[in-house]
Amino acid sequence: METATDPVCLEGVSVRFGSREVLRDLTLTLQSRRVGIVGRNGSGKTTLARLIAGLIAPDAGRVTVAGVDVCTDRRAAIRTVGILFQNPDHQIIFPTVEEELAFGLRQLGRSKAEAREGARAMLARFGRDDWAERAVDGLSQGQRHLVCLMAVLAMEPRVIVLDEPFAGLDIPTIRALRRYLEALPVTLIQVSHDIAALGEYNRVIWLEGGKVAADGPADETLARYLAAMEEVDDADADL
Ligand code: ADP
16 A cells, blocks of 8 residues: 655646747646656756756746745755756765765754764765765765765755666676665655666556656556557667
8 A cells, every 4th residue: 555655746847949839838746755757858857857847947837846936935945855866976976975965964064063963873874974974986886876875864854856876787796776765755756777676666657758658557567668669760869
């Protein structure tokens, strides 16, 4: 039985880049614990992920997460939603692990000492106490992903958006990160091409050309998506 979670609501949302409409009048309420988003390259998945995290504003419509308007109330948004990108190097800004983890807590208004303490507590939770002083540059790709995950979790978001977070990692590393994520009492919204992983989600949405092409239980949406992809001619590859 699925537990109800904080709703993510999009109401008549459109996003344009220049003359191109990338998301077109989307109205969606996401209230499942695990929501997957699939679609071809360029279908608008990353734009949707960034919108839910409040990183971009829509040209029309409104996005709320747990009642917070994430575009207009940035301070509340950073407390409510976290995002993990495909490439941890696009996320990490500080040279050491502790500084990276403390930064988010400073943004939430914690003192330097509280932020440091919070960072250390998060490292301890993951059994990585000895990483505090480590240079992020010296960590592996998987370890840098874990730093990003810990930095997001330190802020105690209610919703985490994952934009292709595991591309390029080996299977045991993906499995370990997924275990961490799935044990969390938060809503996960995951953009992914990993059909097997999304098969375990409560709900999957297929985006096509900035619109919802299918939306429902994972097995149904994924079956329709895969059948449609079989029909796509090689000439239509995104090359
Ligand atoms: P997906 O994640 O499904 O591959 P995106 O949301 O990244 O799709 O992109 C959707 C479309 O919007 C693509 O055609 C992309 O080139 C375009 N796009 C995305 N971000 C920008 C931007 N900042 N400026 C201009 N075009 C963009």
